[in-house]
Amino acid sequence: MFDFTEEQIKRYARHIILPEVGGVGQKKISQAKILVIGAGGLGSPAIYYLAAAGVGTLGIVDFDKVDYSNLQRQIIHTEDRVGMPKVESAAMTVKALNKDVNVITYNTMINKDNVMDIIKDYDIILDGTDNFPTRFLINDACYFLGKKLVSAAMLRFEGQITVFNYEDKENSPCYRCLFPEPPPPGLVPTCQEAGILGSIGGIMGAIQATEALKLVIGCGEPLIGKLLIMDALSMDFRKVNLRKDKSCPLCGENAHIKELIEYEQTCDVHF
Amino acid sequence: MAITVRIPTPLRRLANGQGEVTVEAKNIKELIDALESAYPGFKERLVDENGELRRFVNLYLNDEDIRFLKGIDTELKDGDTLSIVPAIAGGF
Numbered sequence: 001m002f003d004f005t006e007e008q009i010k011r012y013a014r015h016i017i018l019p020e021v022g023g024v025g026q027k028k029i030s031q032a033k034i035l036v037i038g039a040g041g042l043g044s045p046a047i048y049y050l051a052a053a054g055v056g057t058l059g060i061v062d063f064d065k066v067d068y069s070n071l072q073r074q075i076i077h078t079e080d081r082v083g084m085p086k087v088e089s090a091a092m093t094v095k096a097l098n099k100d101v102n103v104i105t106y107n108t109m110i111n112k113d114n115v116m117d118i119i120k121d122y123d124i125i126l127d128g129t130d131n132f133p134t135r136f137l138i139n140d141a142c143y144f145l146g147k148k149l150v151s152a153a154m155l156r157f158e159g160q161i162t163v164f165n166y167e168d169k170e171n172s173p174c175y176r177c178l179f180p181e182p183p184p185p186g187l188v189p190t191c192q193e194a195g196i197l198g199s200i201g202g203i204m205g206a207i208q209a210t211e212a213l214k215l216v217i218g219c220g221e222p223l224i225g226k227l228l229i230m231d232a233l234s235m236d237f238r239k240v241n242l243r244k245d246k247s248c249p250l251c252g253e254n255a256h257i258k259e260l261i262e263y264e265q266t267c268d269v270h271f
Numbered sequence: 272m273a274i275t276v277r278i279p280t281p282l283r284r285l286a287n288g289q290g291e292v293t294v295e296a297k298n299i300k301e302l303i304d305a306l307e308s309a310y311p312g313f314k315e316r317l318v319d320e321n322g323e324l325r326r327f328v329n330l331y332l333n334d335e336d337i338r339f340l341k342g343i344d345t346e347l348k349d350g351d352t353l354s355i356v357p358a359i360a361g362g363f
């Protein structure tokens with residue numbers, strides 16, 4: 001009844017046997033269209049698990065090439081692909097893992113002119129980018145187009161993740177309710193000061209994939225209106241409440257942001 | 272009131288590497304001053320020149336954002352936990 005091949009039934013048996021997933025849920029996964037922006041530390045595990053889960057259409061956006069310094073954490077890439085565009089390397093890994101997945105690659109930097117076009121055909125967007133201007137741009141575009149956004153970020157031994165549901169703009173807080181605008185340079189750790197334990201990306205990226213799959217299947221309670229904060233040094237996971245801010249410049253009562261804003265990149269050091 | 276303050280990794284160098292410190296304060300304003308006197312450098316990261324909370328650092332009293340309580344006038348009680356949560360952007 002779900003048109004699965006015997007091979008697919010075998011492949012996805014551990015999903016299908018879950019009452020929360022079943023054949024219906026697996027069918028939804030196979031029809032889902034998910035976009036992962038950034039094929040780096042967060043994107044690598046997220047793409048891996050979404051591909052393994054059998055997501056029907058998986059879009060991957062990145063403008064960068066694989067570098068040796070990426071391999072400490074960006075597990076979707078390999079030594080022999082250093083110098084290759086990250087989207088190409090990620091697509092190779094996905095195809096080797098699961099031929100059911102239709103991979104669409106965008107070897108480009110997300111900007112004001114292309115973001116709407118790239119995300120418009122997807123149901124769920126995963127943000128795994130590494131700078132504030134791009135994060136604000138992705139957020140605003142998802143808000144305007146009414147998409148679901150699974151947003152994670154990490155630094156050193158710490159991670160943050162939440163889900164913004166812009167299909168329900170009236171009720172869901174937005175990224176700008178949390179942080180109205182990018183911080184000025186100099187007041188948050190600079191790129192040069194930053195570092196990241198590789199496996200933190202594994203934790204946070206896997207949570208991103210999990211939240212995306214929950215949204216697709218329609219099970220559990222997604223992290224909408226909740227910010228999960230992880231401190232790996234004490235291995236402490238905490239959830240705090242995100243509230244819709246009436247004075248939010250994007251979704252508040254007197255919102256003044258009506259179109260995309262391209263902030264200046266305050267750091268051009270790539271990891 | 273003994274308040275536990277959770278320090279995010281980017282700010283731990285200000286607190287001698289500690290992830291959690293305890294300070295005495297009756298409200299958030301006092302807590303920020305107490306943090307500053309014990310660990311100089313915190314105040315300018317949490318509030319601007321006018322004493323307003325910076326918009327890229329959020330403070331959560333237990334699990335609520337203090338902006339949705341009474342801001343820096345939010346009162347504290349023994350055993351409360353205040354979490355400092357800065358905006359981070361790394362996807363690396």
